[in-house]
Amino acid sequence: MAAAALLRSAFRELSSTACGWRLRAALRRRLIHSPSHRGADSAESAAWTCFPLGDRALVRVRGPDSAPFLLGLLTNELPLPGPVAGVSKPPARAGYAHFLNVQGRTLYDVILYGLPVCTDEAPTFLLECDASALGALQKHLALYKIRRKVTVEPSSELHVWALLPSTSGASEAEPLLQAKAEGAAVLTRDPRTACMGWRLLTRDEDPALMPGGRLGDPQDYHRHRYQQGIPEGICDLPPGVALPLESNLAFMHGVSFTKGCYIGQELTARTHHMGVIRKRLFPVRLAGPLPASGIAPGSPVLTESGKVAGKYRAGQGDVGLALLRSEKIKCPLHIRTSDSGQVAVTASVPDWWPTATK
Numbered sequence: 001m002a003a004a005a006l007l008r009s010a011f012r013e014l015s016s017t018a019c020g021w022r023l024r025a026a027l028r029r030r031l032i033h034s035p036s037h038r039g040a041d042s043a044e045s046a047a048w049t050c051f052p053l054g055d056r057a058l059v060r061v062r063g064p065d066s067a068p069f070l071l072g073l074l075t076n077e078l079p080l081p082g083p084v085a086g087v088s089k090p091p092a093r094a095g096y097a098h099f100l101n102v103q104g105r106t107l108y109d110v111i112l113y114g115l116p117v118c119t120d121e122a123p124t125f126l127l128e129c130d131a132s133a134l135g136a137l138q139k140h141l142a143l144y145k146i147r148r149k150v151t152v153e154p155s156s157e158l159h160v161w162a163l164l165p166s167t168s169g170a171s172e173a174e175p176l177l178q179a180k181a182e183g184a185a186v187l188t189r190d191p192r193t194a195c196m197g198w199r200l201l202t203r204d205e206d207p208a209l210m211p212g213g214r215l216g217d218p219q220d221y222h223r224h225r226y227q228q229g230i231p232e233g234i235c236d237l238p239p240g241v242a243l244p245l246e247s248n249l250a251f252m253h254g255v256s257f258t259k260g261c262y263i264g265q266e267l268t269a270r271t272h273h274m275g276v277i278r279k280r281l282f283p284v285r286l287a288g289p290l291p292a293s294g295i296a297p298g299s300p301v302l303t304e305s306g307k308v309a310g311k312y313r314a315g316q317g318d319v320g321l322a323l324l325r326s327e328k329i330k331c332p333l334h335i336r337t338s339d340s341g342q343v344a345v346t347a348s349v350p351d352w353w354p355t356a357t358k
Contacts, residue, residue, distance in 0.1 A: 048213035050200070051162040051221035055233065057131040058155040058201070059138060062124040065148040070112075070125060072262055073099055073144060075244060075255040078125065079114040079191070092116060094188040094199060096254040098237075098244050099140060100264025106242040108137050109232065109254075111199060113186050122149075126186070126201065128160055130233035144263075158185055161200040162221050163213065192252040193352045195228050219316065226319040229283035229350040235297065235314040236281075236321055245271050246279050246323060251353055279310060279325050286318045287344040291337050295320070301345055304332045312345075322347065 061070060067078055079095035095112045113126040129137050134154060141152045185203060190196035222232075231237050231247055245268060249255045257272055271277065286295065299312040301322050310324035312335060322345065324333075329347040336342055 047166055048163050048197075049166060049216035049220075050213045051164070051216040051218050053160040053162055053218060053221070055131050055218070056128055056160040057134040058158050058160065059127040059129065059134065059141070060124065060153050060155040061127060061141065061150060062122055063148070063150040064122045065150050066123045066125060069145070069148050069150045071260060073141075074110075074112070074262060075100065075249065075264075075268065076112075076253075077256045077259050079112050080123075092186045092188055094186075094191045096191045096252055098247075098249055098254060099137070100244065100262070100268070101240055102263060103240075104243070104264040104267030105240050106237050106244050106247060106249075107140065107239045108133050108234075109237050110137075111191065113188070113199075113201065115186070126155060126158070128199075128201075133234050133239070136239075157203055158201045159203070161202065162190070162196070163198040163200055164216070164221070164224060165197055192230060192254070193228070195350075195352055196225065196230060222316050223319055226315055226321060227283055228352070229281065229321065229348075231281055231313070231321055238297075238313075243271075244268055245277050247281050248353075277326075279323055281313065281321050282324050282329055282347040283350060284312075284315070284320055284322045284324075285346045285348070286315070286320065286335075287346065289337075289341060290318065290343060291339070295335055295337075295343065299335050301333050301335055303328060304334075309333055 063069075067080075070078060074097040076095055076097035079093035093114045095114070096110075097112060098109050099107045101107050108129055111128040113128070115124045115126065127137070138152055138154070145152065186199070186201040188199055190199050225232060229248070230252070231242075236242075237247055244255060244264075250272070255268065255272075257269060284301075294317075295312050295315065297312065297314055300308050301310045301312055301324060303309050309328035309331065310322055313321040313323055315321060324347055329349070333345040333347065334342045335345055
């Protein structure tokens with residue numbers, strides 16, 4: 001604890017210079033990977049684990065036409081901040097959606113933040129996306145901007161954090177969380193499912209900004225979401241390949257079937273109303289000797305008789321996601337590795353899915 005206090009003090013003393021900023025970043029990396037820090041702030045004494053998501057980026061869309069502009073491109077309604085009794089400036093709201101191509105396949109998955117504005121200000125939205133897709137998403141938005149009064153720009157001053165509750169003490173700390181962390185620009189529940197906790201956007205990189213929280217390793221965050229069956233980013237949702245309903249977009253509250261038209265709507269609506277989705281992304285666990293480089297994305301998942309049941313999509317270690325035929329998930333499945341070995345694949349149905357699908 002004393003070492004952590006000294007490091008936090010170093011953050012404050014060094015924050016005023018450019019050199020100090022670089023040193024602060026180095027110290028932060030050491031905090032993230034330091035076993036002693038994780039041991040001192042154990043899960044038993046912390047209600048929340050705060051994960052810095054450096055692989056996520058933000059795009060700001062603002063202007064008088066920003067709402068209709070985004071509605072014509074996204075699968076979901078916009079998370080507009082509504083009035084709150086006794087509050088002059090309501091908190092930001094979040095939503096989940098995909099951008100689709102004209103064939104109805106996913107291009108980019110985004111978490112949307114509707115920012116509160118005064119009556120004389122133009123609507124402003126933040127789009128959280130895969131950092132490696134930031135440039136492509138900006139080009140996509142510029143392509144359809146045409147003459148609309150909309151400004152699209154990166155929001156590099158903000159950092160994305162995921163907050164997951166620890167096994168104990170989270171319910172008692174939730175009032176503190178709802179009161180907002182020091183320095184937070186946006187703090188809101190993850191719109192996809194309750195098991196993904198909260199999303200925090202802040203200008204401060206100091207991990208001590210959240211009361212009652214401890215710093216977590218981002219790899220643990222990704223492992224958690226793979227176990228829960230949550231796809232995120234272009235590795236899990238390959239642009240132009242993934243279909244939104246097969247990717248469980250409806251389960252994650254990411255599509256509206258009553259909103260106005262948007263690009264790619266026809267196939268999505270037709271699939272929904274037909275009610276037949278034969279394949280879905282399932283969380284899977286791998287057992288057996290794994291290749292040093294991991295399982296290659298797109299590797300066929302086979303039944304015991306050698307028939308193709310689906311494809312492995314992405315993962316981390318022995319957990320991941322696979323696009324599988326629903327009727328095959330209870331069968332013995334495996335993946336053949338490059339060295340002629342086999343890795344057993346066990347698929348599961350997440351607890352948070354609608355009961356009718358189980």
